[in-house]
Amino acid sequence: MLSHNGCQKLREFTERSYKKTVMEVTSGVWFVLGYGHSNAIFIEGQTSVILIDTLDSRERGDCLKSWIQKTTGKPVRTLLYTHGHPDHRGGAGAFQEEVSEIIAFKPKNQELKRTEALQEIQTRRGARQFGYTLSDEEALSQGIGPREGINYGEHRSFVSPTIVYDQDCVTRAIDGIELELVRVPGEAEDQMLVWLPQKAVLCCGDNYFGCFPNLYAIRGGQYRDLASWIDSLDVILSYPAQILLPGHTAAVCGRERIRETVGNFRNALDFFLTKTLEGMNEGKSADQLAAEIQLPEELSQLPYLGEYYGCAEWAVREIYAAYLGWFDGNPTHLHPLAPQIRSQKMLELMGGKDRTEAAARMAFEKHEDQWCLELCDLCYEAEPDAAILRLKAAALDRLAEEETSANGRHYYKACAKELRKTAGLD
Structure with a gap:
């Protein structure tokens, strides 16, 4: 959280x-x-x-x-x-x-059989x-x-x-x-x-x-x-x-x-579990439900339900994936564009990479860190750039200071360090 x-x-x-x-x-x-x-x-x-x-x-x-x-x-x-x-x-x-x-x-x-084939990625993500x-x-x-x-x-x-x-x-x-x-x-x-x-x-x-x-x-x-x-x-x-x-x-x-x-x-x-299943049955997406579902106040204020390890938002998304899989019911998402192609087209609509990168830096200045990350990803998917990695790392570090979940904090901080290393700063 x-x-x-x-x-x-x-x-x-x-x-x-x-x-x-x-x-x-x-x-x-x-x-x-x-x-x-x-x-x-x-x-x-x-x-x-x-x-x-x-x-x-x-x-x-x-x-x-x-x-x-x-x-x-x-x-x-x-x-x-x-x-x-x-x-x-x-x-x-x-x-x-x-x-x-x-x-x-x-x-x-x-x-699941063949889970051992994922040892490398799970070890890397586990370390984060x-x-x-x-x-x-x-x-x-x-x-x-x-x-x-x-x-x-x-x-x-x-x-x-x-x-x-x-x-x-x-x-x-x-x-x-x-x-x-x-x-x-x-x-x-x-x-x-x-x-x-x-x-x-x-x-x-x-x-x-x-x-x-x-x-x-x-x-x-x-x-x-x-x-x-x-x-x-x-x-x-x-x-x-x-x-x-x-x-x-x-x-x-x-x-x-x-x-x-x-x-x-x-x-x-x-x-x-109950609220997520109800929302799924109403046709809502995982993104909608993750934004909507929150514990009632009488539970959220209890000291033994603070989000210091797991995260309620992640739970909603996992329930959705477990019961309905990746498809959210929107036919637009049946055959989405490849990430690089989508990013290039989005950058064209937004006035090009330079303008989008400037918008990402403006978002960072305004402490709109999640929006900054999303703009950085658009820029980097279209054209890899060390400057974008440095900006993304800075936004990740700042989000880490807002994260109550130890797991989330670690993941933000570890990825920020990895990005700086890739960008040649460490």
Whole structure:
């Protein structure tokens, strides 16, 4: 979301949300917040420890192992992955020598075949989204947690699961601790919910965290089925939890507070899905709906629905594409002109490239940065020009200061750096 003080909002959210904490939330259950991009949870059994997620790097995993040893004096024998994202299992190598079993779920729906053919572009776009080329001051945070350890020369250390369940619910008793493991697709198809009935603690992975979620990741990826995610949130709400421990952001404590917080989070997702589908059925385009649909004020003002990670506008566009595909129903768009030809014709109508470039510079002077970007793209598509790249980079940097989403901020800043390098400035 763009806001005149977006940078400050993101900075303030980061400072208040990720204070380093290792907290015993109830007897024998510890919650680790702010020491990695993701959280970790460890549970003391009779002779060993059950660990849920491992932080995001080997170095941070080593620190986690040290805290567990100092706190409990017991080894980690069981490791649970709430899902397969690298920031939740990057520290697993620290526990490889002592762990007996590593448990995960198989994805409910498999990714599209040949997705591996997109590794290069997804890696490049992922680096922009997460701000890997940016300094701490440029990046500020990663929205749902501190920056990943790989930004500071640390390393991921993955260890494969030894048990991968393909059913939706598994009940286990491990070293005196009762666990109910449930597959609840949402941000990831292999998402695991961990219910500790003896402790009234629910570990929900990334299906809830205290800001607007990534219903669409701008690095690119398959549709995150929003209807299924809403169903998974209903599953979370069905448990009589007194403590909710997410994979990112702070714990939520108290049965009524959990019901209110997760209920509002669920209702926000349902609102976007319902309103987008209704608008699509009325024949509106993705652009129209992205401009129109906004959370009602009673939800938009809630501190745990701020757009510091995902973005509501991106969610609307993703829902549209998932349900109706790329075509918006307008026959003009069935066979559009090639970008270069269209840009050349538009420049002719606008009085030529020089006049359009002047209009782009005027837009920049007026702080009309989005219009400046669109004019720059017209000019560059018709005729590549280093001066246009420099102007576009300046507009991107300024938009980054208005962006509340860490992912959006990173993408603006990273692309600006790339454009300056192409233009021969870096």
